[in-house]
Amino acid sequence: MDARGKKVIVTGGVRGLGRALVEKLVAMEASVAVFDLNAQGLAELRARHAGVNCFECDVSSYEHVTEVARRYHEQFGAADVLVNNAGILYSAPLVRITMSGVERHDAAMWDKVLAADLSSVFYMTSVVVEKMIATRTKGVVVNVSSVSAAGNAGQSAYSAAKAGVNALTATWAKELSPMGIRVVAVAPGFTETESTKEAISEAVLRETLKRVPLKRLGKPEEIADGILALIENDFFNGKVFELDGGLVI
Ligand SMILES: NC(=O)c1ccc[n+]([C@@H]2O[C@H](COP(=O)([O-])OP(=O)(O)OC[C@H]3O[C@@H](n4cnc5c(N)ncnc54)[C@H](O)[C@@H]3O)[C@@H](O)[C@H]2O)c1
Numbered sequence: 001m002d003a004r005g006k007k008v009i010v011t012g013g014v015r016g017l018g019r020a021l022v023e024k025l026v027a028m029e030a031s032v033a034v035f036d037l038n039a040q041g042l043a044e045l046r047a048r049h050a051g052v053n054c055f056e057c058d059v060s061s062y063e064h065v066t067e068v069a070r071r072y073h074e075q076f077g078a079a080d081v082l083v084n085n086a087g088i089l090y091s092a093p094l095v096r097i098t099m100s101g102v103e104r105h106d107a108a109m110w111d112k113v114l115a116a117d118l119s120s121v122f123y124m125t126s127v128v129v130e131k132m133i134a135t136r137t138k139g140v141v142v143n144v145s146s147v148s149a150a151g152n153a154g155q156s157a158y159s160a161a162k163a164g165v166n167a168l169t170a171t172w173a174k175e176l177s178p179m180g181i182r183v184v185a186v187a188p189g190f191t192e193t194e195s196t197k198e199a200i201s202e203a204v205l206r207e208t209l210k211r212v213p214l215k216r217l218g219k220p221e222e223i224a225d226g227i228l229a230l231i232e233n234d235f236f237n238g239k240v241f242e243l244d245g246g247l248v249i
Helices: 016-027 039-048 062-076 107-134 156-179 194-199 202-209 220-232
Strands: 007-011 031-036 053-056 081-084 095-098 101-104 139-144 181-188 240-243
Touching (some): 016 220, 031 039, 039 053, 053 062, 107 139, 107 181, 139 220, 156 181, 220 240
Parallel strands (some): 007 031, 007 081, 031 053, 081 139, 139 181
Antiparallel strands (some): 095 101
């Protein structure tokens, strides 16, 4: 599918990978809507691109997603493309050995990460696809996963959430392809975004880069190009496209 002129919803489009994708979609004259919880970031985005439709939405809340998507659909009808990009990066092992003993993974953080990184994908896709099917709209759902889905030591919740995203990608491709809706995923490796800088120390990043054959972080624009390629290629379906500089070989 050519994204030019299409209605595309990008979650988490205020910054990072989502923002790089939004910039490219705007240049392609797609009709872009951003669902993000960062109200100030949305205002800045709107000021820069008057044509981008900004919706303040916490995609980890089913009630919020249902209400905001209803407003989107009232205004624009069914979307052609949904990119489930919003998410949070959180690193913690199952148990941590400290000076004072053994510390368990925080259960509230487990719930928060699963809600933001996995349930959000279920909520957004169910409401957006419901409208697509009701209006016989053919299209594409792109889920942003991670190479951590394979199981990354120190990232219990994040790895589990992204593995769930991969499973949903395969499941929904089987369910929705007969209705003309492809479902695909991209799994970035370490990418140069604010979240990476906030969550991973310089020292850990340097060590990590030793394992990447290309010896560098990915650029948000490179991941955005990958997402556009997946939207465009009508034979790519139900699979995860790893875009990681060769980290997982
Ligand atoms: N940066 C990386 O190295 C990397 C690697 C692999 C996968 N990913 C995935 O890529 C996606 C984007 O990551 P990023 O690095 O650009 O992150 P980021 O933190 O730079 O941007 C995330 C965006 O999502 C929004 N967001 C977060 N939680 C939200 C919620 N509950 N509701 C609505 N909006 C919400 C934020 O406001 C922000 O605009 C995530 O799914 C992440 O897991 C990132």
